[in-house]
Amino acid sequence: MAAGGLKDRAAVTGVGETAYTRETDRSQLELTLAASLAAIADAGLEPKDIDGVIPYGAGGVVAEDFITNFGLPDLRYSALTPMGGASPVAALQSAAMAVATGVANHVLIALGRGSIAGGRITSRLAAMPQMRLVGEFEMVQGCNAPAQFYAPMARRHMALYGTTVDQFAEVAMTCRRHAQRNERAMMRKPMTRDDHHASRMIAEPFRLFDCSLESAGAAAVIVSAAERAPDLQQRPVYIGGVAEGHPDSPSAITQRPDMTRFGLARAAPIAFRMAGVDHGDIDVAQIYDCFTWVVICQLEDLGFCAKGEGGAFVEGGRIGLGGELPVNTHGGLLSEAHIAGMNHIVELVRQLRGECGERQVADAEVGLVTGFGDLGDGAVAIMHR
Amino acid sequence: MTTSADDHTRLPARPRPEPDALSAPYWDGLRAHKLMLQRCRACGRVRHYPRPLCDHCYTFEHDWQEARGEGRVHSWTVCHHAFHPAFKQALPYALVTVDLAEAVRLQAPLRGSDPALLRVDQPVIVDFEDIDDTLTLPCVRVRA
Known part of the structure; x- marks a missing residue:
């Protein structure tokens, strides 16, 4: 299939989510089903209309759970995209392929996170097969969580390119300002640069306010065949270009030839070429923000600036509402909630529908969403109304 | 626990x-x-x-x-929060990513120097720490 093969062949026709909270009494499955029902209703569909499902690979919700709980009469397509935080956007690609080829008509992508009490990040990661080498060679010496995996990438970026912690703070403060305009966001208290710099050190150069939240909640989207989308309830948001990319040495950052470049750098040119748009056409961008620096690196890998210029790019209000490229208008993983980036897709769709109220980017027509996961996997989708 | x-x-x-x-x-x-x-x-x-x-x-x-046991600093982090309780008493500790002379990398904790003095490309040597009777881990020291 040519590079433009998936262009506008699929649309997001429904989005939904639960409340985002620190803790919850509801199970991961219950939350996932609740967000899925909301997305199905948003599209104007019935649960029985769903004939494709892509659940989040990490955590135990499987396609069978949707057949059981929704009484799906004819599930024709199910898949997993186990790429950590790149999974939801990579799932957009898989869903678009499924509906473009007629394998399915309406694919549900759903992601939920239940109580963190029994499964914080360290124990969740140790159980993942893609972490096997990191488990054997790095976790044994006290390198146990993403903050510690990713910190050396950020440190080297600072050493090579002069990236600063003030620039990290710009990302954190921008997300917080946006969260203040989002009633769903978990963190809405104002944050100054001094607040950022005073937050406790976690893994140098990352402070607490460089790190995303741990959250409970769920979000879901419906991807429909383009020819069916106009008959549904909402204005369709078309997937113009979508791609996933994997870095060299995906199983250990330590062994990566260039640890300041993600898989996204491979996916981005494919997605832009497929969509037939330029960087200047992007009105709003939801960039996966598990850590502040990860946003800076992705802006480079996406091609919004050259490698090493991401720090300067986020300065001067450029990524804020009213700026040249508003980023994470919902507050992101840093201030809205950590729903592994499914909430980034939901926000982009809402922006392109014009539903975002006081945080709406005026006349947003074309937008972009990324995922970043595991040890450098990436995915990007360019969407338009 | x-x-x-x-x-x-x-x-x-x-x-x-x-x-x-x-x-x-x-x-x-x-x-x-x-x-x-x-x-x-x-x-x-x-x-x-x-x-x-x-x-x-x-x-x-x-x-x-x-291996020759020689290399240069590729990058590092200094950990101030233990994500596994076994490492809490070791805080703060620096984990160094080393470009070994054999053109592969090693990650190991820094011993014997102030992490604040670490720099990219700084020469280091590999040393060993016996954790107990059955486990030995590598560590690195800044080359004098």
């Missing part, structure tokens, strides 16, 4: 490697205070972490060679 067999220490059990046939020579080497690296028997390329196949010539057969 789980505790180790050495309950008198009151320290939580640290995560331990679970070597398989492919990685056992690495861990056996550390116990003998040798840093052993996997080398393709056909093309001679050194690879790390251990894996079944040479990604250059697709040969399974391999040998093990002792």
Whole structure:
């Protein structure tokens, strides 16, 4: 299939989510089903209309759970995209392929996170097969969580390119300002640069306010065949270009030839070429923000600036509402909630529908969403109304 | 919180490697205070972490060679928060990513120097720490 093969062949026709909270009494499955029902209703569909499902690979919700709980009469397509935080956007690609080829008509992508009490990040990661080498060679010496995996990438970026912690703070403060305009966001208290710099050190150069939240909640989207989308309830948001990319040495950052470049750098040119748009056409961008620096690196890998210029790019209000490229208008993983980036897709769709109220980017027509996961996997989708 | 067999220490059990046939020579080497690296028997390329196949010539057969134990700092982090309780008493500790002379990388804790003095490309040497009777881990020291 040519590079433009998936262009506008699929649309997001429904989005939904639960409340985002620190803790919850509801199970991961219950939350996932609740967000899925909301997305199905948003599209104007019935649960029985769903004939494709892509659940989040990490955590135990499987396609069978949707057949059981929704009484799906004819599930024709199910898949997993186990790429950590790149999974939801990579799932957009898989869903678009499924509906473009007629394998399915309406694919549900759903992601939920239940109580963190029994499964914080360290124990969740140790159980993942893609972490096997990191488990054997790095976790044994006290390198146990993403903050510690990713910190050396950020440190080297600072050493090579002069990236600063003030620039990290710009990302954190921008997300917080946006969260203040989002009633769903978990963190809405104002944050100054001094607040950022005073937050406790976690893994140098990352402070607490460089790190995303741990959250409970769920979000879901419906991807429909383009020819069916106009008959549904909402204005369709078309997937113009979508791609996933994997870095060299995906199983250990330590062994990566260039640890300041993600898989996204491979996916981005494919997605832009497929969509037939330029960087200047992007009105709003939801960039996966598990850590502040990860946003800076992705802006480079996406091609919004050259490698090493991401720090300067986020300065001067450029990524804020009213700026040249508003980023994470919902507050992101840093201030809205950590729903592994499914909430980034939901926000982009809402922006392109014009539903975002006081945080709406005026006349947003074309937008972009990324995922970043595991040890450098990436995915990007360019969407338009 | 789980505790180790050495309950008198009151320290939580640290995560331990679970070597398989492919990685056992690495861990056996550390116990003998040798840093052993996997080398393709056909093309001679050194690879790390251990894996079944040479990604250059697709040969399974391999040998093990002792590394020179020298390298340069590629990057590092200083950990101030323990994400596993076994490492809480060690805080703060620096983990250094080293470009070994053999063109693969090693991650190991820094010993004997102030982490604030670390710089990219700084020369380091590999040393060894016996954690207990069955586990030895590498560490690195700034070369004098």
